[in-house]
Amino acid sequence: MKEILKEIEERFGPIWERVQRPKLAQVGIEPAKAVPLLTWLKEHRGYVTLVHLSAVDWIEQGEFQLTWLLGNPETEERLMICSRIDRENPAAETVSGLWPQAVTYEQEINEMFGVSFPGSPRQGVPFILEGWKDIPPMRRDFDTVAFVEKHIPGREGRKHIDTRTYIGEKFGEKGYLHD
Amino acid sequence: MSLKHVLQPFNAWVQAFSKPYTIPMKDTMRPGADRYRGWHINDVEKCVGCGTCADICQNAAIDMVPVKDPVKGDSGLRPKIDYGRCCWCALCVDVCTTGSLGMSNEYTWVEKDPEKCRYTPGVDAKPWDGSEKGWRQEEGFSLIVKDRVPMPMLDPKERIKTWAEVVVGYSVEEARKEAARCVSCGLCVAACPAHMHIPDYIGAIRDGDFEKALDFIYDNNPMPEMCGKVCTRRCEGVCSVGIQGEPLAIRWLKRFATEQFEDFAKVLHPEVKRVGEGKKVAVVGGGPSGVTVAYYLAVRGFEVTIYEALPQLGGATFFGIPKYRFPMPSLEKQVDLLKKAGVKIVTDHRVEKDEFRRLLEENDALFFGTGLMKPYKLGVPGEDLEGVIYALDLLRDHHVGKKVEVGESVVVVGGGNVAIDASRVSRRLGAEVTIAYRRRREDMPADDEEIEDAEAEGIELVTQSIPLRVEKLENGKLDFIWGPAEMVPPDRPGGRPKPKLIEGVENHLQVDRVIVAIGQKGEFEWMPEEVAEKVVTSRGWVEVDETGMTQWPGIFAGGDLVNSTADAISAIADGLKAVEGIQQFTLEGLSVSKS
Amino acid sequence: MTETRERSKEVQIWFGPQHPGITGNMSVQTWLDGDTLTRGITHVGYLHRAFEKLMERRLYIQSFPIVCRICVPEPDTNEWLLASALEELSGLDREVPEKARWIRTLVLEMSRLGAMLMVLGGHAGSMGLGPAPQWMIALRDLVLDRFEELTGGRVYHMYIVYGGVRRDLPEGFAERMEQTLKTIESKLPLIDDVIFGSAVFRKRAMGVGVVPREWAFEMGISGPVIRAMGIPKDVRKDEPYEKYAELDFDVVTEEGSDIFARAMVRRREIQQSIDLIRQILARMPKEGPYCAELPNMLEWTIPVGQTYVRAESSRGEMGYYVVTDGSKKLRRVHVRGPSYVHGVSLLERLIPGTNIADLAPLMVSLQVCPPEIER
Structure with missing residues (x-):
């Protein structure tokens, strides 16, 4: 996998890379070069399969990571192409012209993360959710507990006591340096 | 399309004459497999209510509910399971620190009232109680780490030739690894006489935040480096991880945290109100109880003076405990913090009767913790x-x-x-x-x-x-x-x-x-008769109330003279009690009476 | 529910979500001209349980009872994938004992066997051939009996855990497994008679639902669907995991790429699984630990990293994309099921021109599993 990584670096400029397993490598690249790289890999290097497209929310850095996983059926090697986009008004180039099944992935990421892929056919069409009004639910700042408490009332009469806190209270655990 | 393929499916008819492999209705009560994960059982006598089952339950199906009063080593809580949420993964069984929780191999339970499908195993009687079969913990699989990170020690042959410290101490890596074994149940907090924030400082060590750990430690123990080396560690005796494995090395972890800092004053930043400005307190005896009283009153703004007969503070931890267990630099470090907190220290000075009377006059409160100095x-x-x-x-x-x-x-x-x-x-x-x-x-x-x-x-x-x-x-x-x-x-x-x-x-x-x-006993020859008469019992002990005050208003006491356990951490606990007592007493405007 | 569209004389029919012919809880919105489908859109979301989100909010060990629930017929692949990904990222993979590897391979193969028995029954059932599915479900139950005594659970096994497996093989397991395999084998000729020997099945399965070969790689088709095209793709061979590299087996392929070929791949893979289970049991180490020494699972943290692991489920390449951030919880897990492609893009492309009666058999032959699509 070293050769292909080297070639990518030569052709597409600075990247970060890592060989995770003998048949799996990771490449990080700036968003503008991601789709040209994917196209080149598909057209010229035998990475014809789009195994999946996924997003990761790095809320602390204010970024979304998009991960295209390509497969080469000849060598059974997998390349993970990662690219970070701004979390504000996130958008990325579509690959639905290269792979028909990308439409579904882009539709789902659009729904679950709020990342838009202009030109992809099913953007804005609900895929899994119906009548969803909240923020896109796979974002890290979507509070699942608050959502559940609001929509699904818990069972009545349940009360859990945390052992650690309970013992502190019962045995008069106190601090003397802080009020 | 051949005739063969029209006729061939009729071979199915042979099945009509074969023995069915479905089970007739009357036999449906077949028992579950030997390790089937069915309804829970719990040996409530063995259970200590550590709550790890509730912590690991990803469905939040388990509530810890009180079934009896908490005692040292048993929180008195027991798991109550909501079968509306349970997914029968049995992680609760596998993580159980005592091995008391199990699952019977019972498949079925019919109940009209859904509320009944929430019960406390072992407390609410069920037909499958005492079931021999079902999912139990097994040798070879554990979700907690039972073995302690070994403490490096000097070789016995070498160490008898020197006064060097026998215990070498954990490295950062070892300490964090040992700290990561903690399940944060807090049973140790109950057992510690001073109720130190044990799970919290262990958690901070695990996370690599040693300053935070020290802050938790000093919050109610002013001699932690001493305790980290020589404490009797009642905490480890009740550690839930220790029930089936080795208890957390709580003492060594405390030691580790204190050893990370040369000067505690640079790390600790007390935030308590300085309510005691203008109040004077005398402390007779510089052992752990006296040091505790002095330090926490001093950070509250009290003017505190310690009188110690020996050349160094520390009491029995100075003169009694050998230096290969508790070296002088460790002690000096802790005394140094005391000085920086503003405590006046008078050593090589034995308080006698007249001076005691004078101290009573001059101070708003007096504490003594003179220990047991007279051998049997x-x-x-x-x-x-x-x-x-x-x-x-x-x-x-x-x-x-x-x-x-x-x-x-x-x-x-x-x-x-x-x-x-x-x-x-x-x-x-x-x-x-x-x-x-x-x-x-x-x-x-x-x-x-x-x-x-x-x-x-x-x-x-x-x-x-x-x-x-x-x-x-x-x-x-x-x-x-x-x-x-x-x-x-x-x-x-x-x-x-x-x-x-x-x-x-x-x-x-x-x-x-x-x-x-x-063994040893108290010695009161230095005490004015009129005081000794009131505060010392006929059996040579000193009795105090829940604020640490003796029969003489304004005189407080603690340490080996007062408690029956006679160890340093109990003395520190007495000191903590007296800190509150003295604060209350002096701030209510009462002065030491001579009654 | 029907709706006449005047413009094109097309009739719109919702196939599912409440329909016995649909695979699981999903629906296909179809448009018909006569009894020929002209268009179809897959709709999922009836079974969305937010597994991926739930796992981001739980400790690693707490994610372990969740993943198996992604797939009812074949939970173990999910368990293995999560375990394997986290072992790789944490370095625990170096400590997984030999015996655990063998037991894991056994469990994975047993789950493939169980799932294929079920889906082969489904092939027949979707064409109204009654007895076969009943027998197949009963045979699968015999596999579940073995699962019950091995893992403590019948359907959700929660058995393959980080570092190994949760319990050792019970006493006498190999003998009872052999008995089960014999029973299954003894019924297979009969199944051949009523399914592959049946004129109804042959007529409706042959030449129907043909997936063009050129779609294979571009769309990421895998499993029995790609092997029915004559392409020998199988993760167990392509990137062998656990003990598959040490086992003796050939990739099953069929020609034709139609429903019949896919059913035949499954039929032959049932036999293959039976053979593999025998090989595994014969080579199973007698002694040794079945799980590595685990760290305290309540406080386990895994360094920053990301990986993609894959396994051959009965449906095809199942993959987990896992991202860790150094904390006690997953940053992200993406479950890549073969149905995501098979059930949406591929199905929608195959629908035009298909007879409406063939839609259910087509979906079964693609082995569409909605929880894999919506997770």
Whole structure:
């Protein structure tokens, strides 16, 4: 996998890379070069399969990571192409012209993360959710507990006591340096 | 389309004559497999209510509910399971620290009332209670780490040649690894007399935030480096991880955290209100209880002076505990913080009657924690012979820098920590050492690890031996004569088995010194009679109320004089109690009365 | 529910979500001209349980009982994938004992066997051939009996855990497994008679639902669907995991790429699984630990990293994309099921021109599993 990584670096400029397993490598690249790289890999290097497209929310850095996983059926090697986009008004180039099944992935990421892929056919069409009004639910700042408490009332009469806190209270655990 | 393919499916008819592999309805109550994960069972006697089952339950199906009063080593809580949420993954069983929780192999349970499908196993009786089969913990699979990270120690052969610290201490990696074993149940907090924030500082060590750990530690213990080295660690005795494995090395972790800092004052930033400005408190006796009172009152703005008879603060932890366990720099570091907090320290100064009266006049409150300084006597003929000495005297003389000699061989009488300390010090002074103890090894009050360390250093242990008398021999040595004992049942139920002398047998042991270490008591000669009359009981103890105050308003006390456990951490707990008591007392505007 | 569209004389029919012919809880919105489908859109979301989100909010060990629930017929692949990904990222993979590897391979193969028995029954059932599915479900239950005694659970096994497996093989397991395999084998000729020997099945399965070969790689088709095209793709061979590299087996392929070929691949893979289970049991180490020494699972943290692991489920390449951020919880897990492609893009492309009666058999032959699509 070293050769292909080297070639990518030569052709597409600075990247970060890592060989995770003998048949799996990771490449990080700036968003503008991601789709040209994917196209080149598909057209010229035998990475014809789009195994999946996924997003990761790095809320602390204010970024979304998009991960295209390509497969080469000849060598059974997998390349993970990662690219970070701004979390504000996130958008990325579509690959639905290269792979028909990308439409579904882009539709789902659009729904679950709020990342838009202009030109992809099913953007804005609900895929899994119906009548969803909240923020896109796979974002890290979507509070699942608050959502559940609001929509699904818990069972009545349940009360859990945390052992650690309970013992502190019962045995008069106190601090003397802080009020 | 061939005729064959039209006819072939009719072969299915042969099935009509074969034995069905479905089970007839009447047999549906077939039992589950031997390790089927069915309804829960819990041995509530074994369960200590640590709550790890509730912590690991990803469905939040488990509530810890009180079924009895909490005691040390048992929170009194038991898991109550909501079968509307349970997914039968049995992680609760696998993580259980005691192995009390299990699952029966019962498949079915029909109930009209859904509320009944929420029960406390072992408390609410169910038909499958006592089920032998079902999912249980098994050897070879554990979700918690049972083995402790071993503490590096000096080799026994090397260490008897030096006064260097025997315990080397954890590295950062070792400490974080050990800390990561904690399940944060908090049972230790109940057992610690000072109720230190144990899971919190262990958690901070695990996360690598040692400043935060020290902050948690100092929050209610002003001598943590001492406790980190020599504490009796009641906490470890109840550690839930220790029930099926080795308890967390709570003491060593505390030690680790304190060892990370040269100057505690740079790390600690007390945030309490300085309510005590203008109030004066005198502390007589600079042991752990006195130090505790002094430090926490000083950070509250009180003007505190400690009076200590010996050249250094620390009390028994200074003069009693050998330096290979608790070196001087460790002690000095903690005393240094006290000074930086503004405490005035007067050492080499024994408070006598008149001065005590004057201190009462001049201060808003007075605390004394003068400890047990008077050894018990053996009570056998020959005790007054030259060469029969007391362990406390030996240790004190040694630690204040006097030259002590123990000769070539000694026998130490007793089985407590003082006996072990005296033995190991004698060993380092070059003597062959025998410990003579009345009861069995398992009855020895000394710390197990201490006994093991002593044995590793070549100290011989003779148990069930009762001293009969000591005689002077012509060669100048002493003849220690003892008789063997058998153990007889205790007088009262729940008591310890007692040693009873087997008459007619005498054993002889030639030694240079007989060191007596069978306990010590309080000494009140320095105290004005009118005070002693009110505060000291007929049995030589001091009684205090829940604020640490004696019968004399304004006089507070703590430490070995007051509590029955006589260890440093209990003294610190007494001190904490008195801090609150003194604060209340002085801020209510009352002054020390002479009544 | 029907709706006449005047413009094109097309009739719109919702196939599912409440329909016995649909695979699981999903629906296909179809448009018909006569009884020929002209267009179809897959709709999922009826079974969305937010597994991926739930796992981001739980400790690693707490994610372990969740993943198996992604797939009812074949939970173990999910368990293995999560375990394997986290072992790789934490370095625990170096400590997984030999015996655990063998037991894991056994469990994975047993789950493939169980799932294929079920889906082969489904092939017949979707064409109205009654007895076969009943027998197949009963045979699968015999596999579940073995699962019950091995893992403590019948359907959700929660057995393959980080570092190994949760319990050792019970006493006498190999013998009872052999008995089960014999029973299954003894019924297979009969199944051949009623399914592959049946004129109804042959007529409706042959030449129907043909997936063009050129779609294979571009769309990421895998499992029996790609092997029915004559392409020998199988993760167990392509990137062998656990003990598959040490086992003796050939990739099953069929020609034709139609429903019949896919059913035949499954039929032959049932036999293959039976053979593999025998091989595994014969080579199973007698002694040794079945799980590595685990760290305290309540406080386990895994360094920053990301990986993609894959396994051959009965449906095809199942993959987990896992991202860790150094904390006690997953940053992200993406479950890549073969149905994501098979059930949406591929199905929608195959629908035009298909007879409406063939839609259910087509979906079964693609082995569409909605929880894999919506997770």
